[in-house]
Amino acid sequence: MRSRGQRIREWVIGHVIVASGAAAIVFVALIFFFLVRDALPLLKTDSFWGVLTGSNWRPTSEPAQFGLLPLLLGSLYVTAGALVLAVPLGLGAAVFISEVAPAWVREILKPMVEVLATIPSVVFGFLGLMLIGPWLAEVLNLPVPLFAGLGSLMLAFMAVPTIVSVSEDAIRAVPMALRENSLALGATRWQTIRRVVVPAARSGIIAAVLLGLGRAIGETMTVLMVTGNAAVIPEGFDGFLRPVRTLTATIAAEMGETAYATPHYHALFTIGLVLFAITFLTNTIADIAIRRSGRMTI
């Protein structure tokens, strides 16, 4: 028989462990709470919609203007450009690794892509700033060495590992029988990949793209160092070749010198809240999509 002391200990430890499980929920809630708390003072004087669509970010002029539109569009440009590059690269590499590559190539390629994911973002920023930006500006004859498209290029290589590993999982989860049926009907391996395997892995691939998008839009140091940080509204394709400033870079560049509880401080928290909302949405949708592809535990 178990002693009374033992039963009490089981009960206490069990609850401590459940509480630790709940900690993740508590932390997400806390982050949201503190962002809202320090964003609210600004939103009492300016409407949220007005801040979102305001076209001037001039935090230190008199009177200060806190319009997020240039920053939102800056983030949108850099992220969209990154995805245009990273989705074909990442999806192609994932299909290659799981369906086409000989075993020995896979054994080399997979760990390499994983290692790619661990290179610090400040290093990507440094390489863009010192090497790739000046080089591209010279080759393409651009007026400035730091521009939105450079951010897209660097972010693409940073988002690729996420896209590869998530979509590779999805492709691997497609039942072998589907491939065998297609091959038995006389389809080539490529026809099978294109018409059977990739469509069957659709939800997982959508999740991969969304997670890559979340990674790109939240990336800070690289973008801060390579996009030139001009808070202007980008226009047309030309916008990719000019400096922009993203949501994340604005926080990183300005929070260090901003006094506590000033309107500027609250405006930077408002940006944080917007970023949190965007990544929360993309991650939640991605999570639902992954679950729909039906492989995860519980």
Next chain:
Amino acid sequence: MKALPRIRPRTMQALAFAGLWALAVLVIVPVLVVLGIMVAKGWGELSWEFVSSVDTGLLAPIVGTTVLVMLTAAIAAPVGVAAAVYLSEYARAGTFVRLVRLAIVNLAGVPSVVYGLFGLALFVTLLQFGRCLLAAAFTMALLVLPLVITASEEALRQVPRGLREMSFALGATRWQTVRRVVLPNALPGIITGMVLSIGRAAGETAPILFTGAFLSLTHPFPKSLLDPFVALTYRLFVDATEVPGVAEGVKWAEAVVLVALVLGLNLGAVTFRARLRRARRW
């Protein structure tokens, strides 16, 4: 109108596969080339003095990063492993577990600079730590928490069910089973996860930007947990963007040291895990 000549499926396949080979090369090779250039440019500056001197070298940021990641791991490990034990050993499928998992996914997706804001609001300001090591470590611990939980849960799940059943059959309670049977067997995997988390923390900049990192020439080392500190990432960022007149070779060498540290930690963990998977055949 003349119909386009149909490409034979075999030819199409050859073309497509060639394209996929090219994409795979394109993912890896440019990065390797650029990293190679980085090492070549930094090579001349690398010396024992460069990593061991305070004034002309990187001793202060190396110490700062080391202390930061140790603290981070010490804070994140208990909560992360306990959460993993919950998910793997205690949880029953249902709405609550679903929410916990969703929260973990979202914690992993919060931008690192937003963690910085959160750390500034909670640890630096509300709890009045000030900008210091402790505030930065708590902020960083939250950031690596999802990584710790995910890796630990995977390690716990790889312990065969049979071992647990044997323990239960001998009359052990759930916690006794977890503590004496499951955790010891999962320990190598959990440690691997911790090393990966440390590698992540060593490479992050944004979360410490306004929670504790500060470049001081007069006080290079923190005297207590409540002092500001310098990390390798922060030093590279400041030298590359803010401090004028830093010799170019020095900046490249800083990048090399940082990448070597982070890749070393990650490669170590991944190799260890691979060996573990091969060695353990229950």
